[in-house]
Amino acid sequence: MILTVTPNAAVDKTYQIDDFRLDCVNRPAQTFTVAGGKGINVARVYQTLGGQAMATGFLGGNNGRIVARALASEKIPGDFVQVTGETRVCIAVIDPRTGTQTEINESGPVASVRQVHELLRRVKRLLSQTRFEFVVLSGSLPPDTPSTLYAELIEIARKAEVRAVLDTSGDALREGLRATPWMVKPNRVELETALGVSLDTDRAVIEAAQRLHFAQKIAVVALTQGAEGAVLAAQGETWRAVPPSIEFASAVASGDSFVAAFLWAWQYGERPGDPAYALQMATGAGAANAAVIGAGFCTREATFALADQSRVEQV
Numbered sequence: 001m002i003l004t005v006t007p008n009a010a011v012d013k014t015y016q017i018d019d020f021r022l023d024c025v026n027r028p029a030q031t032f033t034v035a036g037g038k039g040i041n042v043a044r045v046y047q048t049l050g051g052q053a054m055a056t057g058f059l060g061g062n063n064g065r066i067v068a069r070a071l072a073s074e075k076i077p078g079d080f081v082q083v084t085g086e087t088r089v090c091i092a093v094i095d096p097r098t099g100t101q102t103e104i105n106e107s108g109p110v111a112s113v114r115q116v117h118e119l120l121r122r123v124k125r126l127l128s129q130t131r132f133e134f135v136v137l138s139g140s141l142p143p144d145t146p147s148t149l150y151a152e153l154i155e156i157a158r159k160a161e162v163r164a165v166l167d168t169s170g171d172a173l174r175e176g177l178r179a180t181p182w183m184v185k186p187n188r189v190e191l192e193t194a195l196g197v198s199l200d201t202d203r204a205v206i207e208a209a210q211r212l213h214f215a216q217k218i219a220v221v222a223l224t225q226g227a228e229g230a231v232l233a234a235q236g237e238t239w240r241a242v243p244p245s246i247e248f249a250s251a252v253a254s255g256d257s258f259v260a261a262f263l264w265a266w267q268y269g270e271r272p273g274d275p276a277y278a279l280q281m282a283t284g285a286g287a288a289n290a291a292v293i294g295a296g297f298c299t300r301e302a303t304f305a306l307a308d309q310s311r312v313e314q315v
Helices: 038-048 061-073 113-129 149-159 170-178 188-195 202-215 254-268 275-290 300-309
Strands: 002-006 010-016 030-036 053-059 088-095 100-105 134-138 163-167 220-224 230-234 237-242 311-314
Touching (some): 002 038, 010 061, 030 061, 038 134, 038 254, 113 149, 134 149, 134 254, 149 163, 149 170, 163 170, 163 254, 170 188, 188 220, 202 220, 202 237, 220 254, 220 275, 237 275, 254 275, 254 300
Parallel strands (some): 002 134, 010 088
Antiparallel strands (some): 010 030, 220 230, 230 237, 237 311
């Protein structure tokens, strides 16, 4: 079982609009509204693959109640800290004709100092009461939340002997890296910003992943690059994965699908603890998610099929 922490959960709305245009009325051909936020997406895909997940974080207002009801309908147990403000709404506009994706993401509600401390206590209690294989720390932080929140959660996980997985950006990523999570999964732009270096060549990307793995002692470093694939440094070795060609639909939650499938494969796949196999499954899940509209609604069958078509090679 995994625990996912989503401090900035959302009501995710995805609109499919053919020939989307600015400064005019656009009418969606399809509309999807689901519980969202990176950790929630991870929980959804992890359960789709056959694992069990629990979600926590902050929720507030009417939108928070929508998220809680949506999670219950998906049979994803949740134990959230309530905040005074309103859980955010995130909108993605997909235009299949032009292949564009436009996102409008609200900042989210402010969590008070007391509520931040309550989340830390909540995670500590959950980790002490239930045996989780991983705790996944995902997404942006709400406004005014200390950038050290994930670093503190990584330390709590370490004391509970639970492997922490970090997927965030900006100051939260920089602080989280210093706390040495078991796994980190930035994309190229996020890692460039966190390290303050340019990763504009394949060699630079590989060296950055290896530096985090060897010098900073992060056990698993997965650096995703969208349709170009991913680089993985783990167990003293490095791999590159290239996904198969797909008919692209939406990139929303492909990184979250990658994380979920990697952890599921690492724990329950045909070759548990095998980095190359976990990378192949993760690449398949990212591609499967990108082929459908909706955050984390790739199927188990599509994930396995596209994983079989993904190419993984040692660097």
